[in-house]
Amino acid sequence: MKRVIIVGSPRSNGRSAHLAEMLFEANIDECPEDELFLVPVSEIEVGPCIGCGACRKKSEVIFKGEDGAEASEMRHRCVFDDDMQTLYDVLDDADELIVVSPIYFSGAPAPMKCVLDRLQPYFWASREKDLDARLAEKRPATLHVLGEGGDPHGYDALVSEVRSATAVAGFRLERVLDWVGKIGQDGEITGEPTPVEGVLAPPRKPAEKPKLDLGANRSRQAQGKGHDKGRGGQSGHGQSGRGQSGRGGQSGHGQSGRRQPGKGKRRG
Ligand SMILES: Cc1cc2nc3c(=O)[nH]c(=O)nc-3n(C[C@H](O)[C@H](O)[C@H](O)COP(=O)(O)O)c2cc1C
Numbered sequence: 640m641k642r643v644i645i646v647g648s649p650r651s652n653g654r655s656a657h658l659a660e661m662l663f664e665a666n667i668d669e670c671p672e673d674e675l676f677l678v679p680v681s682e683i684e685v686g687p688c689i690g691c692g693a694c695r696k697k698s699e700v701i702f703k704g705e706d707g708a709e710a711s712e713m714r715h716r717c718v719f720d721d722d723m724q725t726l727y728d729v730l731d732d733a734d735e736l737i738v739v740s741p742i743y744f745s746g747a748p749a750p751m752k753c754v755l756d757r758l759q760p761y762f763w764a765s766r767e768k769d770l771d772a773r774l775a776e777k778r779p780a781t782l783h784v785l786g787e788g789g790d791p792h793g794y795d796a797l798v799s800e801v802r803s804a805t806a807v808a809g810f811r812l813e814r815v816l817d818w819v820g821k822i823g824q825d826g827e828i829t830g831e832p833t834p835v836e837g838v839l840a841p842p843r844k845p846a847e848k849p850k851l852d853l854g855a856n857r858s859r860q861a862q863g864k865g866h867d868k869g870r871g872g873q874s875g876h877g878q879s880g881r882g883q884s885g886r887g888g889q890s891g892h893g894q895s896g897r898r899q900p901g902k903g904k905r906r907g
Contacts, residue, residue: 642666643733646679647740647751654785656681657826658818659739662783676729680750683722687753693718694760702728715760723757735779736810738801742786742819746796755804762807774809781814783832788820798838812839 644662648655656679663677697713704710717723730736740751747755765774782801784794802812815838821830 640670640672640734641674641676641732642735642737643676643678643729644737644739645751645754646677646681647738647748647754648679648785649681649748649750651679651681653741654818654822654824654826655739655741655783658783658785658822658828661826661828662737662739676733678726678729680748680754683726685721685723685726685750685753685757686719688717688756688759691718695763700727702731715764717757717760719757723754726754727760730808731773733778735781736805737781737783738805739783740785740797740801742784742790742794742797744790745792745794747800752800755800758804758808761809765807765809771809774807776809777806777811778809779814780805780810780812781816782812783816783818784835785822786819794819795838798835802839806842815839 644659646655646659650656659677659679663675666673666675694715694717696715698716698718699711700714700716701709701711716727740747743749746752761774764771780801782798784797786794798812798815805812815835816832817835818832821828821832823829
């Protein structure tokens with residue numbers, strides 16, 4: 640069994656780090672045979688997704704096969720050469736994902752959001768007809784939520800962000816544990832986490848791409864029937880919806896160059 644613990648705090652010695660270390664140690668005690676990776680976002684270099692759309696296309700990825708020999712395969716990958724490349728490999732191999740993340744204004748802290756957004760190559764992979772078995776499998780994921788509880792707006796955004804991004808990468812968020820207000824400044828546990836119910840409703844069907852009948856609109860304009868009517872008032876014209884906008888985009892991505900190799904902790 641291979642497990643990955645991603646720690647979403649920009650601080651390397653905060654509550655999340657303490658909790659993740661505790662989970663790491665507990666896992667070693669309980670499942671000494673497991674291979675375990677601890678990946679604190681505070682210790683890796685992962686830049687933001689810029690929506691360039693380059694990951695729509697497959698590129699050659701070199702990896703170690705089961706027998707330890709180098710193999711290569713065409714996969715959807717981000718073109719930025721930073722620690723995310725190592726994290727893709729670790730996630731591809733994982734049987735289970737654990738995310739430990741603080742709440743920042745209801746959502747994920749920026750470095751954690753960078754990691755989540757950089758899972759976009761899996762979105763394109765998940766649309767392939769010959770879907771990779773690993774992505775189809777839906778491996779289990781758990782989210783541990785931390786916060787001070789001073790903000791009254793909850794953390795729905797954090798749950799949704801983690802759930803949505805990890806789903807395309809082949810995970811199913813099965814458990815959310817609420818540690819808000821239950822871990823002290825120095826990492827001491829002051830209470831039991833609460834399992835969160837009701838945040839894991841079945842995903843909605845993706846929005847349909849709106850069909851625009853431009854021909855009909857043009858002929859109306861040609862007949863001089865006023866532009867007021869042409870402004871979204873007729874049979875769904877001018878619908879914005881979620882459609883496909885924002886997916887993919889322009890090329891012209893600037894390479895960042897490799898910075899540091901992944902510094903995640905590994906056992907196994
Ligand atoms: C920018 C920012 C926004 C925050 N927003 C929230 C929030 O909405 N809800 C909450 O309970 N705590 C919030 N917090 C508190 C953090 O979640 C809390 O300090 C947590 O312990 C930070 O994680 P860490 O100790 O692992 O770094 C916020 C902290 C920061 C810096």
